[in-house]
Amino acid sequence: MLPNLDDIxxxxxxxxxxxxxxxxxxxxxxxxxxxxxxxxxxxxxxxxTTFSKPQAMELMIPAKPKDELVEQEMAVKESKTLSIALQxxxxxxxxxxxxxxxxxxxxxxxxxxxxxxxxNTDGLVVLIKPLESSKYANLVDVLDxxxxxxxxxxxxxxxxxxxxxxxxxxATNE
Amino acid sequence: xxxxxxxxxxxxxxxxxxxTFKADLPAEISxxxxxxxxxxxxxxxxxxxxxxxxxxxxxxxxxxxxxxMLQYVAQQNAINLSSxxxxxxxxxxxxxxxxxxxxxxxxxxxxxxKAYYQSGIPISKENNQLRNWxxxxxxxxxxxxxxINGDGDASVAIVKRVxxxxxxxxxxxxxxxxxxEIDASES
Numbered sequence: 001m002l003p004n005l006d007d008i009x010x011x012x013x014x015x016x017x018x019x020x021x022x023x024x025x026x027x028x029x030x031x032x033x034x035x036x037x038x039x040x041x042x043x044x045x046x047x048x049t050t051f052s053k054p055q056a057m058e059l060m061i062p063a064k065p066k067d068e069l070v071e072q073e074m075a076v077k078e079s080k081t082l083s084i085a086l087q088x089x090x091x092x093x094x095x096x097x098x099x100x101x102x103x104x105x106x107x108x109x110x111x112x113x114x115x116x117x118x119x120n121t122d123g124l125v126v127l128i129k130p131l132e133s134s135k136y137a138n139l140v141d142v143l144d145x146x147x148x149x150x151x152x153x154x155x156x157x158x159x160x161x162x163x164x165x166x167x168x169x170x171a172t173n174e
Numbered sequence: 175x176x177x178x179x180x181x182x183x184x185x186x187x188x189x190x191x192x193x194t195f196k197a198d199l200p201a202e203i204s205x206x207x208x209x210x211x212x213x214x215x216x217x218x219x220x221x222x223x224x225x226x227x228x229x230x231x232x233x234x235x236x237x238x239x240x241x242x243m244l245q246y247v248a249q250q251n252a253i254n255l256s257s258x259x260x261x262x263x264x265x266x267x268x269x270x271x272x273x274x275x276x277x278x279x280x281x282x283x284x285x286x287x288k289a290y291y292q293s294g295i296p297i298s299k300e301n302n303q304l305r306n307w308x309x310x311x312x313x314x315x316x317x318x319x320x321x322i323n324g325d326g327d328a329s330v331a332i333v334k335r336v337x338x339x340x341x342x343x344x345x346x347x348x349x350x351x352x353x354x355e356i357d358a359s360e361s
Contacts, residue, residue, distance in 0.1 A: 035179050
């Protein structure tokens with residue numbers, strides 16, 4: 001049942017009238033300290049919070065070969081390999097191992113290059129060759145390009161003699 | 175004033191709910207960019223931090239795991255630590271103190287400890303302490319996942335060495351922490 005609105009109205013008026021007769025003071029609470037505190041907390045949380053959660057790039061590396069298996073490590077055809085030497089603002093890449101022809105491209109062109117090479121080669125293996133000057137950011141760029149061009153097989157490998165002859169390369173070996 | 179106060183409290187409660195505090199790292203790290211879209215998990219994660227100088231730090235998300243990890247490493251290297259020291263270690267989100275200095279490090283007081291130069295966990299072949307830390311972390315929590323939080327300017331040689339150590343103890347799957355690339359062409 002809905003309450004009768006007329007009745008309620010009458011009651012309220014009655015209450016107000018009685019209030020006015022007994023107590024005319026209004027209750028005044030000073031809210032300023034509370035507001036100060038609220039804004040203090042607000043600024044604190046705004047500054048302390050991290051909004052952009054970092055992204056994670058998944059990486060799988062092969063399990064450690066057992067000692068007896070080291071002998072029969074897989075051999076890869078030279079023609080199936082693609083080497084990438086990480087320089088500061090550019091990468092040097094070449095196919096094969098003996099007397100290859102080195103090409104230089106920028107990091108942002110890497111993905112397109114890898115994609116087209118991957119389409120033309122079955123079972124492509126990419127060898128990443130970090131130089132002494134190489135930065136971790138360079139490696140991440142290359143891994144990113146590899147992930148996005150669907151290349152499954154890649155390795156971080158040591159420099160070959162040819163890499164050392166490339167201009168501007170110095171060995172990373174300790 | 176009331177609407178403003180209402181809004182302020184609304185925002186306070188919003189930030190309180192959503193906030194996750196920045197981990198207190200002893201080094202500044204500027205992570206590299208990538209197009210990876212996977213979110214890094216909050217729980218069960220072991221973060222190996224590599225700063226631009228090549229110092230290596232290890233951190234776990236859980237306080238109790240950290241304590242257990244320290245106990246394992248201390249036991250392996252015959253280092254005696256008091257329960258106060260272990261307690262203190264469990265409060266630090268990450269550590270890059272070589273074992274030779276850790277006992278001294280854990281006796282330092284607040285500000286002194288913050289100012290202490292942590293030279294990083296040794297990763298060389300002769301003195302591979304990171305290996306023990308990683309084994310300890312794994313024993314403390316079998317569900318642990320590993321993430322490498324490297325500075326973009328860190329040398330690849332150091333990162334590769336860390337990969338090798340991970341491979342050596344059969345951790346073959348891990349994450350690289352990166353930031354989303356802002357593609358200028360799309361906006």
